[in-house]
Amino acid sequence: MMGHESSSARAARSAPALRQATGWQAGPFLISTLPPGPRQRWIARALVIVLAAAFLGTVAYRDVQLQRYDAFVPIANTIICLNDVITAALLYAQFSVTRSRALLALASGFLFKSLTMIPHALTFPGAFAPSGLLGARVQTTAWLYMTQHLVFVLSAVAYTLLRERRTESSDDDGSAAISIGVAVGGVSASIAAVTWLFIVGTDLLPPIMADSIHTTAVFHEFGTQLLLLEAVVSIVVFRRRATSMIDLWLKVAMCSWLIETFFQVIIRSRFSLVFYVSRSMGVVSSSFVLIVFLSESLMLHRRLVLAVLGREQEREGHRTAIEIVVGALAHELRQPLTAILLNEKACARLLSTSPQSPEDVSASLDDIRDSALRAGEIIDSVRTMFDAPGAQSRAAVDGNALVREAVELMRLDLEAHHVSVEFDLAPQALSIRAHRGQLLEVLLNGLKNAIESLATITGRRRDIGVRTLPLGANGIAITIEDSGAGVDIRVRRRVFEPFYTTKPQGMGLGLSICESIVSAHGGALTLEPGSPHGATLRIELPGSWESDVAMLERPRPCVPASEGARSEVPSNAARPARRRTSFVT
């Protein structure tokens, strides 16, 4: 219940609050902040090489004219338009989280590039109408194409320059939605204006198309100027090392754009080989950028979800452990408190009546003192349970007493679920060197799991069998056996993995923590199906002597006597001494 509330509360938290809370700039949680890995750099380089190779392979055949496919431009434009509009949306979403003006500029550049594809396709001669729709002139489409290149290049410059001042320019005032709305509105309006200009005012501009197929010298002139501009911009963009995924893929987009502009310089006519290759290149690079952004975003999302889940489950685990202790503590403390208050009332009554009985009063006061001391002991016992972990606090622990204590702590849960516990404890004292609080935690977890698996059982007794057995020379095995729902064989292998849980409420970390505690004690934790039903959790803890020797022997590699005679001396000397001391403890 509590976990649920906190997760929805966190989901409702606004982006600025999140940024403030997490100190965010450094966090590699977005494609705009995630540094690209070697794999990403490799993919980017490979793509640029492929594009350059395609360019170089085509240059020699610049005069080759291919068949005219009127459907080609609308199809290519549609793909690029969709790719870029999604990329723009992704970048706007990034902006709404980071409020980086650089991202806003880049997103608007992508949006401009995307939306210009619509009038471009509509006005393209032969695509939808022999001379293009919207009353297009011969020059209209080519001018739109030039403008598109120019604006996108400018947005890349804006991104790169604004990015440098990111820390100062990212302000929190004003809503992201308004900024995005203004940007989208501005882009749409300027595309409409530019389209209108190139349709109505085309005569005022120098002719760049001789007819609907062939370019003019002016076209190449403009292309060359554009190329020069892009070259300058590329220096700005490429001078910086890519610090984020967006930086890296902007470089790829710039490369592709540069190559396309090279084509502009050499292109003689539409529907030539160069024409087809350059448009196809636009499709490939825009698709690639989008695919990479999407897949990286999803990967980041997956990583974030896992991190959030992990934290959630960790806290859930802590919460239940604390819940057990607080519940038990409350119950335990109520007993002496009740006795104290009843005695106080009795004292008051005894002192106000006559004849007075001093013996009764003093007996009552004695009981008050005893109860108060008992309350103190209860608090002390909880403190020792939460003692700092570590080998220093390991001490001799009586397995039987520990088992009884764990069951006593779980009493409320056991009674609430009508579960009875049957003890089958070894008659002799089973003492091991262990961290008491940690082992108690393991037993509490085991009992809690057993109770939970019994909670759904009807029609047979809800029993938990707790057994202690001597193990080896000095060790102890504790089993917690329930007649509950049991553990599926397939599931059994996985229950010790962190985050794995079969319970609807979660708390997957429970058993994995238990396993790490037990293995830190040199022991083993296993979960076996019970017969005829239920499950048995078996905790095997080696005795102090065995665990000490095991710890002494494990890290030492087996060294042949001839070579490692010297290194073996200290270990040989240490072993009997260690053995003797551990006998004493």
Place this chain on the structure above:
Amino acid sequence: MSAILGTETWVAIVDDDEPIRRALQRLLRAHGINATAFHSARDYLTRAPSAPACICLDVYLHDEMTGLDLAEQLRARGTATPIIFMTGQDRSELAPAIRDAWPGVILRKPLDSDLLLELVRHHARVFAERASA
């Protein structure tokens, strides 16, 4: 311990916690109420010589027979002895179940001793009236 006769008004305390048992008995006696304490349900069933005016009964006796079991058994025998349940339980999981089955009083520990005394006195009065009638 005072002699308990068939019609004598007395109150039974059944709780597995010895300090509480003793303190409650001391309080009731200080108020002139004849109280006898039992450490378990079994102890009550074997030692109680007659029906008490009421039983101050711990819900969860740490034994094979809980306070609830004792209450059920007494009801099954047709005994109409009023029961004042006492519990140190923090959680409400079982409380509704008890409330449904036993619409009487459930006191939470630490006990409200004034309320407890009032209830016990009331049951003692009713018991005495019925005995004399």
